[in-house]
Amino acid sequence: MQLKFVFIGAGNLATHFSTALKNAGYPILQVYSRTNLSAAKLAHKLNSDYTTSTDTISKEADVYVIAIKDSAFHEVLPAIEFSDKLLVHCSGSMPLNELEKYSKNTGVVYPLQTFSKKRKVNFLEIPVFVEANSKKYEKKLVEIAQQVSNTVSVLSSEKRIYLHIAAVFACNFVNHFYTIASTILSTQNIPFEVLKPLISETAAKVQLMQPEDAQTGPAIRFDENIIAKHLNELKGIKDYDELYNSVSKSIFEHHQKKI
Amino acid sequence: MQLKFVFIGAGNLATHFSTALKNAGYPILQVYSRTNLSAAKLAHKLNSDYTTSTDTISKEADVYVIAIKDSAFHEVLPAIEFSDKLLVHCSGSMPLNELEKYSKNTGVVYPLQTFSKKRKVNFLEIPVFVEANSKKYEKKLVEIAQQVSNTVSVLSSEKRIYLHIAAVFACNFVNHFYTIASTILSTQNIPFEVLKPLISETAAKVQLMQPEDAQTGPAIRFDENIIAKHLNELKGIKDYDELYNSVSKSIFEHHQKKI
Numbered sequence: 001m002q003l004k005f006v007f008i009g010a011g012n013l014a015t016h017f018s019t020a021l022k023n024a025g026y027p028i029l030q031v032y033s034r035t036n037l038s039a040a041k042l043a044h045k046l047n048s049d050y051t052t053s054t055d056t057i058s059k060e061a062d063v064y065v066i067a068i069k070d071s072a073f074h075e076v077l078p079a080i081e082f083s084d085k086l087l088v089h090c091s092g093s094m095p096l097n098e099l100e101k102y103s104k105n106t107g108v109v110y111p112l113q114t115f116s117k118k119r120k121v122n123f124l125e126i127p128v129f130v131e132a133n134s135k136k137y138e139k140k141l142v143e144i145a146q147q148v149s150n151t152v153s154v155l156s157s158e159k160r161i162y163l164h165i166a167a168v169f170a171c172n173f174v175n176h177f178y179t180i181a182s183t184i185l186s187t188q189n190i191p192f193e194v195l196k197p198l199i200s201e202t203a204a205k206v207q208l209m210q211p212e213d214a215q216t217g218p219a220i221r222f223d224e225n226i227i228a229k230h231l232n233e234l235k236g237i238k239d240y241d242e243l244y245n246s247v248s249k250s251i252f253e254h255h256q257k258k259i
Numbered sequence: 260m261q262l263k264f265v266f267i268g269a270g271n272l273a274t275h276f277s278t279a280l281k282n283a284g285y286p287i288l289q290v291y292s293r294t295n296l297s298a299a300k301l302a303h304k305l306n307s308d309y310t311t312s313t314d315t316i317s318k319e320a321d322v323y324v325i326a327i328k329d330s331a332f333h334e335v336l337p338a339i340e341f342s343d344k345l346l347v348h349c350s351g352s353m354p355l356n357e358l359e360k361y362s363k364n365t366g367v368v369y370p371l372q373t374f375s376k377k378r379k380v381n382f383l384e385i386p387v388f389v390e391a392n393s394k395k396y397e398k399k400l401v402e403i404a405q406q407v408s409n410t411v412s413v414l415s416s417e418k419r420i421y422l423h424i425a426a427v428f429a430c431n432f433v434n435h436f437y438t439i440a441s442t443i444l445s446t447q448n449i450p451f452e453v454l455k456p457l458i459s460e461t462a463a464k465v466q467l468m469q470p471e472d473a474q475t476g477p478a479i480r481f482d483e484n485i486i487a488k489h490l491n492e493l494k495g496i497k498d499y500d501e502l503y504n505s506v507s508k509s510i511f512e513h514h515q516k517k518i
Binding site for chain 1: 271328329330352371372373374375378380384385386410412414418420421422423424425426427428429430431432433434435436437438439440441442443444446447449451453454455456457458459460461462463464465466467468469470471472473474475476477478479480482483484485488489492493497498501502503505506508509510512513
């Protein structure tokens, strides 16, 4: 018999993960969110119930998936009775043992991707990292994860936090640099559009080359003249000159041993 | 009659740009590089002559394309007699007027892309920015550029440097963050492979959304607990904790007005 799920949380990750589970045939009984609209929207999509009160969370599920901000865990979870139901979180940087005071059976399913509600993703292509506090539930979580992803690995909490940090650099910080680039262009009335082929190619290169070998630009050429010009132009635009300076230095330091 | 070209430089940009021109039917008479191997390799590819001496640069071309490091311009160019031949550079941050002491007719063709010799690119998709010191040559350069690119614009030196700075953030700095992510993963024996879907999706999202709206992660959620954990794990790994801190702060500052 298929395991039944309750989702605690209705954000970006909850939306994509619960949809993938439902599409793989797992019943999602209920969605909990503090925000009525979010809970209702996701529940409608999943054809499930929803609630905004921790008192009325269904007792009927086998697996409770916690997909809320790490900082909200200890506000929401103490109000719910899980007893020995499997309690799973999806967070990169929360150790598994933080769940142990809430249930005897705990686990982690960490899908490594950036989710926005409106954007479709192919969940099967997302690497998923699993951990559990027993071999039995580790096996069960691997089986579940393999229904929604083609790349499932077991990974400890100690290692998972490094994976999360790497993802922050490769995704969140990268996207912020796209934002900075867009802001700089807008001061000159140049459309962000013109950067799109460069952004695509930069990401495409490292699918086939090591990023170290793909590095180009003034910093790796030690072109101090260009760097000085750029710093001069950036003076006074937010913190951009400081960021430019520290990332250029970091490129120097990383590559000087190699050249 | 087709204009004939000489390329001064045989690096990544020279290789891709000269190949695109040749494929569009323009004869490339000669390649100059200080490095014999680079000159010979590119000349072989273009079926052209090559030289490593500024004394033997052909006088027969109509257009001389300078595709060398900005810092090498004033070492190489004074040794060559251009008279009134069209002299064109391809640099983002060098003003057009730096060429004026070497020829009466000067221009810029700046293709906005990251080039690695071994990697094929579709030049037609690359936005190309053109400038010249006369309307006549501006028109000519636009015509030439339109033979190799579908997106050709005229852009002043003053604006081009901002475009270059934006490209440094969106490509060079982004790629360095891929390198940092890869270095962090390697300390845990996790293959860089696992980040590839995330890197692709992060670049794909901003093809359709504004990068500001695509921002995810602990910094934009103001999740100080996760940020503190990450900074703690990064302590002592090169300059990564400093970079993490300054980029996170920059994300705070950019988005706090919007939330």
